[in-house]
Amino acid sequence: MYAQMVDTGVSKVQDVAQMTPEERAFQDRIDADVKVEPKDWMPEAYRRTLIRQIQQHAHSEIVGMLPEGNWITRAPSLQRKATLMAKVQDEGGHGLYLYCAAETLGVSRDAMIADLHAGRVKYSSIFNYPTLTWADIGTIGWLVDGAAIMNQIPLCRCSYGPYARAMIRVCKEESFHQRQGYDIMLALCRGTPEQKAMAQDALNRWWWPSLMMFGPPDAASVHSAQSARWKIKLLSNDELRQRFVDQTVPQADYLGLAVPDDRLAWNAERGHYDFGEIDWQEFHEVIKGNGPCNRERMQTRIKAWEDGAWVREAALAHAEKHAARERHAA
Amino acid sequence: MSSEWPLWEIFIRSQHGLAHKHVGSLHAVDAQMAIRNARDVYTRRNEGISIWVARSADIHASSPGDKDALFEPSNDKVYRHPTFFPMPDEVKHI
Ligand SMILES: [Fe+2]
Ligand SMILES: [Fe+2]
Numbered sequence: 001m002y003a004q005m006v007d008t009g010v011s012k013v014q015d016v017a018q019m020t021p022e023e024r025a026f027q028d029r030i031d032a033d034v035k036v037e038p039k040d041w042m043p044e045a046y047r048r049t050l051i052r053q054i055q056q057h058a059h060s061e062i063v064g065m066l067p068e069g070n071w072i073t074r075a076p077s078l079q080r081k082a083t084l085m086a087k088v089q090d091e092g093g094h095g096l097y098l099y100c101a102a103e104t105l106g107v108s109r110d111a112m113i114a115d116l117h118a119g120r121v122k123y124s125s126i127f128n129y130p131t132l133t134w135a136d137i138g139t140i141g142w143l144v145d146g147a148a149i150m151n152q153i154p155l156c157r158c159s160y161g162p163y164a165r166a167m168i169r170v171c172k173e174e175s176f177h178q179r180q181g182y183d184i185m186l187a188l189c190r191g192t193p194e195q196k197a198m199a200q201d202a203l204n205r206w207w208w209p210s211l212m213m214f215g216p217p218d219a220a221s222v223h224s225a226q227s228a229r230w231k232i233k234l235l236s237n238d239e240l241r242q243r244f245v246d247q248t249v250p251q252a253d254y255l256g257l258a259v260p261d262d263r264l265a266w267n268a269e270r271g272h273y274d275f276g277e278i279d280w281q282e283f284h285e286v287i288k289g290n291g292p293c294n295r296e297r298m299q300t301r302i303k304a305w306e307d308g309a310w311v312r313e314a315a316l317a318h319a320e321k322h323a324a325r326e327r328h329a330a
Numbered sequence: 331m332s333s334e335w336p337l338w339e340i341f342i343r344s345q346h347g348l349a350h351k352h353v354g355s356l357h358a359v360d361a362q363m364a365i366r367n368a369r370d371v372y373t374r375r376n377e378g379i380s381i382w383v384a385r386s387a388d389i390h391a392s393s394p395g396d397k398d399a400l401f402e403p404s405n406d407k408v409y410r411h412p413t414f415f416p417m418p419d420e421v422k423h424i
Pocket of ligand 1: 061090091094148170
């Protein structure tokens with residue numbers, strides 16, 4: 001998802017018998033749905049895993065502004081432009097809520113940004129794909145924000161208080177994102193044949209990467225099992241992906257668009273859609289840095305950070321000078 | 331490299347006349363910038379009509395270890411709650 005394949009640093013899920021009394025008391029509280037708060041004792045592995053997860057999530061929100069920001073100057077009307085600016089600004093806000101949740105775990109903002117820029121911490125694979133046409137903006141809101149909602153709603157109940165509270169805030173804002181995207185798709189699909197073809201082309205390119213957002217099947221992953229135990233992962237990748245497909249296919253039908261999957265079929269027995277094989281090779285390549293836009297995204301982020309350095313320094317110096325003058329006057 | 335801007339805790343009074351409530355934190359060089367940033371980060375949809383900011387470093391908190399010492403004593407003072415005093419059914423408006 002926005003935090004894909006989070007490493008917990010454990011090689012097997014910890015057995016109750018091997019827990020220290022502190023660790024057992026901690027797990028008991030989690031099992032009883034008591035929230036963990038910043039000053040509470042927590043196992044180091046829990047703290048480190050959460051820092052990685054929240055940080056990946058935050059970076060995804062920030063890097064996720066780039067593909068959409070690409071179309072702000074070219075939005076087809078003033079209303080669409082204002083809407084897109086508000087949407088992208090929200091994503092910046094989501095990044096900030098999440099960075100401050102991570103900071104409560106004792107990591108600094110600068111350290112997180114350094115981790116991103118050095119490639120030590122990833123962001124979601126989805127933001128490494130290009131936005132070629134206006135229909136991509138509709139598709140991102142509809143599919144990518146739709147997938148994000150699917151993942152973020154359960155996280156509102158996660159065990160770490162500041163993360164859960166940030167997610168509640170984020171979820172309140174996401175449904176606007178998804179609807180404005182679907183609204184763009186509706187307009188294109190009700191438009192000229194060229195506009196409808198543009199919408200179909202965008203769906204063709206974004207469908208599979210959207211399914212990859214949920215990450216590889218995690219049945220065999222010890223990290224997923226440990227994260228589930230800690231209640232920082234509440235549903236499996238495959239469960240979320242299935243929900244997403246079930247919810248999205250009828251929406252595509254309504255638009256009159258074809259989901260690019262020959263094997264997609266309603267399975268009455270399961271009560272779910274069956275769907276085709278995901279190209280995990282492509283996913284791993286994108287995660288490794290070899291997607292269509294990985295280099296460009298990182299260069300843009302690093303450039304923005306470095307170009308802004310003098311502003312950050314000047315603002316701080318100015319505030320310090322003012323504070324000194326006030327002390328003097330007092 | 332430059333040093334990080336200080337962290338501020340943000341409190342917002344919602345529309346509904348409630349007390350200011352903690353909503354999160356952000357970085358800013360001074361109080362004025364913290365208020366301006368808080369407006370953009372935490373009140374994009376009319377969530378508030380008033381903002382308080384305080385440097386995170388200036389906030390002092392009770393520690394989880396003191397929980398029993400601080401809060402245990404009120405546990406056995408049930409007579410502080412109105413429900414401790416059952417009223418006869420015939421008695422109204424009390
Ligand atoms: Fe977001
Ligand atoms: Fe969003």
